[in-house]
Amino acid sequence: MKxxxxxxxxxxxxANKMEAAAQKTPGVKDATVNFMALKMHVDFEEGxxxxxxxxxxxxxxxxxxxxxxIYI
Amino acid sequence: MQELIINILFGVIxxxxxxxxxxxxxxxxxxxxxxxxxxxxxxxxxVYLLVLQLLPEWVYDAADALMPGAGYWMRLLLxxxxxxxxxxxILIKAFKGIKxxxxxxxxxxxxxxxxxxxxxxxxxxxxxxTEAIAVMLxxxxxxxxxxxxxxxxxxxxxELMDIRPDYANIERDGKLERVDPDAVAIGSTILVQPGEKxxxxxxxxxxxxxxxxxxxxxxxxxxxxxxxxxITSGCINMTxxxxxxxxxxxxxxxxxxxxxxxxxxxxxxxxxxNFISKFARVYTxxxxxxxxxxxxxxxxxxxxxxxxxxxxxxxIYRALTFLVISCPCALVISIPLSFFAGIGGASKExxxxxxxxxxxxxxxxxxxxxxKTGTLTQGVFEVNGIHHNAMENEKLLGLAAxxxxxxxxxxxxxxxxAYGKEIDRSRVTDIQELxxxxxxxxxxxxxxxxxxxxxxxxxxxxxxxCHSVGTIIHMAIDGKYAGHIVIxxxxxxxxxxxxxxxxxxxxxxxxxxxxxxxNVAQQVAKELGIxxxxxxxxxxxxxxxxxxxxxxxxxxxxxxxxGDGINDAPVLRRADIGIAMGAMGSDxxxxxxxxxxxxxDPMKIAKAIRISRKCLRIVYQNIVFAIGVKxxxxxxxxxxxxxxxxAIFADVGVMVIAVLNAIRALFVKxx
Numbered sequence: 001m002k003x004x005x006x007x008x009x010x011x012x013x014x015a016n017k018m019e020a021a022a023q024k025t026p027g028v029k030d031a032t033v034n035f036m037a038l039k040m041h042v043d044f045e046e047g048x049x050x051x052x053x054x055x056x057x058x059x060x061x062x063x064x065x066x067x068x069x070i071y072i
Numbered sequence: 073m074q075e076l077i078i079n080i081l082f083g084v085i086x087x088x089x090x091x092x093x094x095x096x097x098x099x100x101x102x103x104x105x106x107x108x109x110x111x112x113x114x115x116x117x118x119v120y121l122l123v124l125q126l127l128p129e130w131v132y133d134a135a136d137a138l139m140p141g142a143g144y145w146m147r148l149l150l151x152x153x154x155x156x157x158x159x160x161x162i163l164i165k166a167f168k169g170i171k172x173x174x175x176x177x178x179x180x181x182x183x184x185x186x187x188x189x190x191x192x193x194x195x196x197x198x199x200x201x202t203e204a205i206a207v208m209l210x211x212x213x214x215x216x217x218x219x220x221x222x223x224x225x226x227x228x229x230x231e232l233m234d235i236r237p238d239y240a241n242i243e244r245d246g247k248l249e250r251v252d253p254d255a256v257a258i259g260s261t262i263l264v265q266p267g268e269k270x271x272x273x274x275x276x277x278x279x280x281x282x283x284x285x286x287x288x289x290x291x292x293x294x295x296x297x298x299x300x301x302x303i304t305s306g307c308i309n310m311t312x313x314x315x316x317x318x319x320x321x322x323x324x325x326x327x328x329x330x331x332x333x334x335x336x337x338x339x340x341x342x343x344x345x346n347f348i349s350k351f352a353r354v355y356t357x358x359x360x361x362x363x364x365x366x367x368x369x370x371x372x373x374x375x376x377x378x379x380x381x382x383x384x385x386x387x388i389y390r391a392l393t394f395l396v397i398s399c400p401c402a403l404v405i406s407i408p409l410s411f412f413a414g415i416g417g418a419s420k421e422x423x424x425x426x427x428x429x430x431x432x433x434x435x436x437x438x439x440x441x442x443x444k445t446g447t448l449t450q451g452v453f454e455v456n457g458i459h460h461n462a463m464e465n466e467k468l469l470g471l472a473a474x475x476x477x478x479x480x481x482x483x484x485x486x487x488x489x490a491y492g493k494e495i496d497r498s499r500v501t502d503i504q505e506l507x508x509x510x511x512x513x514x515x516x517x518x519x520x521x522x523x524x525x526x527x528x529x530x531x532x533x534x535x536x537x538c539h540s541v542g543t544i545i546h547m548a549i550d551g552k553y554a555g556h557i558v559i560x561x562x563x564x565x566x567x568x569x570x571x572x573x574x575x576x577x578x579x580x581x582x583x584x585x586x587x588x589x590x591n592v593a594q595q596v597a598k599e600l601g602i603x604x605x606x607x608x609x610x611x612x613x614x615x616x617x618x619x620x621x622x623x624x625x626x627x628x629x630x631x632x633x634x635g636d637g638i639n640d641a642p643v644l645r646r647a648d649i650g651i652a653m654g655a656m657g658s659d660x661x662x663x664x665x666x667x668x669x670x671x672x673d674p675m676k677i678a679k680a681i682r683i684s685r686k687c688l689r690i691v692y693q694n695i696v697f698a699i700g701v702k703x704x705x706x707x708x709x710x711x712x713x714x715x716x717x718x719a720i721f722a723d724v725g726v727m728v729i730a731v732l733n734a735i736r737a738l739f740v741k742x743x
Contacts, residue, residue: 004336010219012405013178016349034339035405036226036412041339064177066168 003050005040006071007033014065021060027053040070075125078202082122085213089115103220110216114209117158121205124150148194151201159186159208176356178399182211185395189716192385192392207396207720214724218405221731225409228738229416235287235306235327237271253322262316264309273305273325274316281312288330289671290422306330329662333424337415338408340427344691348407351699352400359398359706366710367391386712393709396719397702402727406694406734413737414687421740422670423680430666433649435684438629440579440677441618443643444586444596446636447653448674449561453483453543455490456562460536461547461555468547472557474500475513475522483543486559506530510545521548528553541595560592563599570674571600577678577685580629583621585614585643614643622648634677640664651677682743690737694730701726 009015015035022031022040027048032041042057044050051072058070093111096103103111132143156163162179169177189204239250241263248263253271256262261277264270270283282294288306297303303316306327322328367390371382411428418425425431445451458465473491476484477500488495503513509530510523521531528535528546535553538544542560546553564570571582583604586593593607606617622631633640633647636654641664644650652665654672662668669676705722708714714722 011215011401012218012222012408013352013401016352016404019349020353032339032341034336036222036338036408037335038226039336039339041336063172064174066165066172 001044001048001050003042003044005042005054007038007040008069008071009033009035009038009065010067014068017064018061018068021064022057025053025057025060028057031057078206079122079125082118082125085118085209086115086122089118104223107216107220107223110212113158114212114216117154117205117209120154120157121202121209124154125202144197144199147199148201151205152190155186155190155201155205155208158205158212159183162208162211176360178356178401181356181360181395181398182208185392185716188388188392188395192389196385203716207716210720210724211399214401214727217724217728218401218731221735222405222409225413225416225735225738229412235269236331237269237305237327240271240322241265241268256318256322258318258321260318262318264314264316266309266311266313268309269327270303270305270307270309270314270316271325271327272316272318272322273320274303274318276301276303276314277317278315279312281314282310283307284310285671288326288422290420291671291673330424333426333662333668334415334419337425337427338412340429342411342428342432342691344432344688344695345407345411345428348403348695352404355400355403356398359394362706363391363394363398366394389716390709390712393714393716393719394706396716397705397709397723399723402723402730403695403698403702405727406698406730407691409731410687410691410694410734410737413735414683414690414740417687417738417740418680418683421676421679421683423676423683424662424668424670425680425684426666426668430649431684431687433630434632434667434681435688436628436630437632437649437681438578438580439583439621439625439631440574440581441583441585441621441631441633441647442602443614443633443635443640444584444588444593445561447634448567448584448596448600449563451561451636453486453559454562455486455557456542456560457540457558459538459540459556459558460553462549462552463554468555469557471515471520471549472522472545472547474515475503475511475520478503479505479511483545483559487545487557519550522546541592563596564672564674566673566675568600570678571602573675573678574681575601577681579678579681585609585617587611611639611642614640615646618643618646622646632677634674651680653677679740679743683740686740686743687737690733694733697733698726698730 009018012035015033019031019033022028022042027045028042029045030043044053054070054072058072061068061070089111093108093115096108096111132147135146136143163183165179166177166183169180174180186204186207189207190201193200237253240253240256241248242251242256242260243263256272262272276297276299278299280298282296284294285307286292288304294310305325367388371384371387374380375382411431414431415425415428442448455469458468461468469487469491473487473495476487477495477497499516501514503511505511506523506527510521510527512521521527522545524544524546525535528548531548533548533551533553535546536556538556538558540558542558545557545559547555547557574582581604582602584593584597584602585606587609588607590607593605597605609617618633625631630648632649632651633643634651634653635644636652641660644652644664649667650665651667651669653669653674667680669680701722705714705719709719
């Protein structure tokens with residue numbers, strides 16, 4: 001299942017870090033961050049609940065870049 | 073001398089920051105609150121720093137005279153205050169970075185570099201704190217500029233694609249009512265007034281007007297529309313009131329699909345973008361490790377092996393310079409920004425590119441394969457000639473149109489269109505349709521036969537063969553040959569020019585695939601100057617042919633397939649890059665193609681390729697320039713030639729130049 005979320009982040013490198021952090025989150029099959037459009041596309045693994053996975057994704061992203069936001 | 077230059081520099085920054093701040097307060101600049109705040113801090117910190125710079129030495133001496141050592145502390149506190157004004161948020165972020173164990177966080181690296189510089193100044197008792205403050209100051213200026221440029225181009229591009237309709241007009245009890253386009257059901261009647269955008273795809277049921285399709289196709293000539301015509305959402309109604317019956321929901325309408333496509337285009341990342349993000353992931357740690365080695369190894373070697381003084385402070389200073397250069401942001405920002413601008417500029421010209429990766433592939437295209445019908449030709453059949461006729465053209469055409477009036481075959485349609493007059497079907501009786509041959513009927517009592525060679529053979533009527541290419545309709549009246557009508561597909565007006573333009577952009581080979589007869593195909597190819605032709609292909613053969621071509625070409629030369637997108641979907645998918653033409657409103661094409669040309673003009677293919685080349689050229693310039701300058705700075709820093717001033721200048725300067733260069737990709741009008 002694929003979903004798109006609006007995000008907020010200031011710099012391009014931070015967006016790349018968020019992408020890497022999101023990809024490493026369990027339950028996420030693949031994730032891409034589009035810095036220019038300020039969007040995160042997440043492809044979830046089968047049978048995962050996007051809401052709870054996204055909470056974890058947000059927590060992981062905050063860890064690498066404190067100044068970011070994901071609108072779940 | 074150096075002091076003077078630095079002071080002048082601060083003066084320039086003050087003027088620019090003040091000017092920008094004034095401009096930002098006027099509201100139209102689109103600066104965010106956060107950006108204004110940072111700008112204010114930059115202004116304050118620079119003014120403060122300039123005052124400190126200009127403060128004469130005797131002030132500190134006077135303090136020293138009052139109390140020994142007071143001047144030293146006074147200087148430190150005054151400068152430290154300025155450092156905190158400009159850098160407090162970086163320090164906070166750095167602290168959070170440590171907490172989250174992100175040692176390669178750029179705020180953390182900046183904090184170490186500047187705090188380190190202050191510590192060295194304290195240790196050396198030089199009192200030169202300006203450097204640390206300047207590094208922080210320029211770093212903030214760079215960040216500010218980057219944020220502003222990115223925000224600005226984001227807005228620019230959404231303005232370019234400003235086709236999103238906000239409402240739809242529905243007539244209820246004789247009054248116009250504005251409703252959310254999402255709430256309009258299929259088959260409803262909506263009204264579009266002059267000056268409004270058409271919100272939903274549909275068919276005009278009342279009214280005559282011209283449409284401005286510039287936002288969709290880049291074409292500035294207005295298009296006339298009247299009752300019965302299909303209408304695409306996203307166009308602007310210019311002259312008359314239109315009543316439209318909707319045929320799609322808003323979410324399925326052209327305008328929504330295009331917006332969705334453009335907004336998500338840059339999510340498909342190109343190889344260059346992936347390269348840069350991988351590079352950034354390695355670059356920062358590598359430079360940090362190099363900095364650590366630079367701080368430790370040379371002094372230790374000097375001390376232990378060479379017996380010289382260690383001169384720790386020199387090497388630590390050089391290592392700190394490394395940390396300033398380690399920030400990869402200039403590199404990382406300019407690449408997606410270039411692609412974003414390139415895709416935005418292309419969509420303004422009516423070329424929709426579905427992803428940065430496709431823009432990259434498009435720029436490497438060397439072979440272009442075309443479908444004939446609908447791509448190079450109009451796909452509508454027209455009467456091209458009437459030969460050997462026994463009566464006036466008009467009359468013969470009229471008879472043919474009458475005989476064929478009951479048929480819905482495209483050929484009959486084109487005959488009727490060419491005749492152009494009302495057809496009185498009551499004049500036609502005894503219609504006999506002979507499948508694959510033609511039609512025999514009685515018109516005003518005369519027996520008329522219209523059909524191909526086989527029909528004439530069947531009726532035993534001698535006929536004259538035609539030399540023209542196309543579909544031939546022989547006519548016989550009362551058993552006597554009356555001439556033939558040639559019907560053929562018409563080339564698009566700019567097809568030939570388009571081929572010349574493609575060759576001029578460096579396309580090595582043009583190939584045409586068609587299901588048509590060989591002589592038709594050969595003639596079209598000759599007329600347009602196409603290198604290779606494969607004719608009489610079934611749709612499945614086209615896929616096979618493209619696959620064979622993909623195998624035989626060199627790896628680096630990419631193959632593009634251009635089709636009208638209606639029946640070419642499998643081929644569009646199979647090619648390295650699929651270009652759908654004239655796709656305004658065709659869902660299948662938007663789905664299957666990688667690049668969508670909104671209008672029918674084949675010239676846009678060459679244009680799309682030129683846009684992609686320009687964009688990629690900018691991307692490579694930025695990569696080489698940014699990495700090159702960084703490496704040179706690292707080298708100079710290690711040798712002690714470059715100080716921290718130069719490092720931060722290089723960093724911010726590269727970013728500004730790269731960002732400005734990236735924005736150049738937006739300007740594609742005159743390509």
